[in-house]
Amino acid sequence: MEIIKVIPRGFCKGVVRAINIAKQTRDEYPEKNIYILGMLVHNKYVIEALEQYGIKTIENKAKSRLELLDDIPDGVVIFTAHGIHELVKEKALSKGLICVDASCLDVLRTQDMVKKHIQQGYKILYIGKKNHPEASAVCDYNSNIHLIEKETDIHELPHYDKVFVTNQTTMSASDVYELFNITKNKYPNSIISDEICNATSTRQQAIRQLENIDAFIVVGDSSSNNANRLAQIAAENNIKQVYLIDDVNDLSIESIKQLDRVAITAGASTPTYLINQVIHALETNDSTHQEIDIKKIL
Numbered sequence: 111m112e113i114i115k116v117i118p119r120g121f122c123k124g125v126v127r128a129i130n131i132a133k134q135t136r137d138e139y140p141e142k143n144i145y146i147l148g149m150l151v152h153n154k155y156v157i158e159a160l161e162q163y164g165i166k167t168i169e170n171k172a173k174s175r176l177e178l179l180d181d182i183p184d185g186v187v188i189f190t191a192h193g194i195h196e197l198v199k200e201k202a203l204s205k206g207l208i209c210v211d212a213s214c215l216d217v218l219r220t221q222d223m224v225k226k227h228i229q230q231g232y233k234i235l236y237i238g239k240k241n242h243p244e245a246s247a248v249c250d251y252n253s254n255i256h257l258i259e260k261e262t263d264i265h266e267l268p269h270y271d272k273v274f275v276t277n278q279t280t281m282s283a284s285d286v287y288e289l290f291n292i293t294k295n296k297y298p299n300s301i302i303s304d305e306i307c308n309a310t311s312t313r314q315q316a317i318r319q320l321e322n323i324d325a326f327i328v329v330g331d332s333s334s335n336n337a338n339r340l341a342q343i344a345a346e347n348n349i350k351q352v353y354l355i356d357d358v359n360d361l362s363i364e365s366i367k368q369l370d371r372v373a374i375t376a377g378a379s380t381p382t383y384l385i386n387q388v389i390h391a392l393e394t395n396d397s398t399h400q401e402i403d404i405k406k407i408l
């Protein structure tokens with residue numbers, strides 16, 4: 111079996127930065143309780159490794175970031191790579207918490223653009239995923255911003271004179287471009303800004319260029335939007351067997367060992383250690399259970 115290791119794969123610059131900020135915060139405030147508001151990045155092993163650094167993740171899918179703050183009594187709060195709404199920051203400061211922002215710079219640029227266009231009187235159409243923290247940070251609490259997930263969301267909107275259209279950074283490029291076109295038909299004068307980040311677009315592009323692949327493996331957490339999009343793009347690229355796996359123990363060597371060409375990639379929040387374990391299992395045809403050493407995650 112030939113194993114094609116797709117490049118680039120794994121941690122992006124925004125994730126590396128967020129993890130470094132979390133570690134530096136631990137060093138800077140050794141005596142204080144440190145909490146992350148939501149998952150710093152969408153990978154359960156990264157969250158576990160941060161716990162070992164004494165950094166606690168506060169997450170509850172049923173609660174908004176604003177509500178989650180009620181579960182943090184004191185100390186330092188770190189905002190995740192996905193960005194944060196101003197109201198949440200204000201509430202954290204009013205509770206006396208020390209705030210550390212690990213928002214990715216690409217996410218912040220999109221947020222700034224949205225703010226600027228609202229000030230100029232535009233209605234915002236934001237293509238993203240409902241309840242995803244990056245989309246929530248932009249869309250919640252502002253009636254001038256419409257979250258767009260599908261074509262009908264655009265058709266249901268009234269006429270607007272000034273429209274600015276943008277998107278969550280980790281969406282599938284083809285899905286976003288389709289919705290951009292529909293928007294342009296409805297609002298011919300709209301301003302469109304493609305905000306798929308470079309890490310996302312290069313990872314997606316690398317998959318689209320693959321040919322004659324029998325099976326495709328994405329190492330990544332099922333809660334990660336970018337990992338899910340990589341699996342979606344592989345399926346759209348007519349690869350028959352596509353697997354999204356958390357770690358090496360989810361790998362079914364039996365179902366792929368007879369195949370000729372198997373490609374592997376990883377979401378932007380997947381640690382290199384987890385990817386290498388999967389590659390090693392593929393190369394050695396090893397289907398035995400592997401220990402995941404949390405100390406090697408970060």
Ligand code: SF4
Nearest residue numbers: 122124214279307309
């Ligand atoms: S996927 Fe893109 S937007 Fe998200 S953290 Fe990485 S670089 Fe930033």
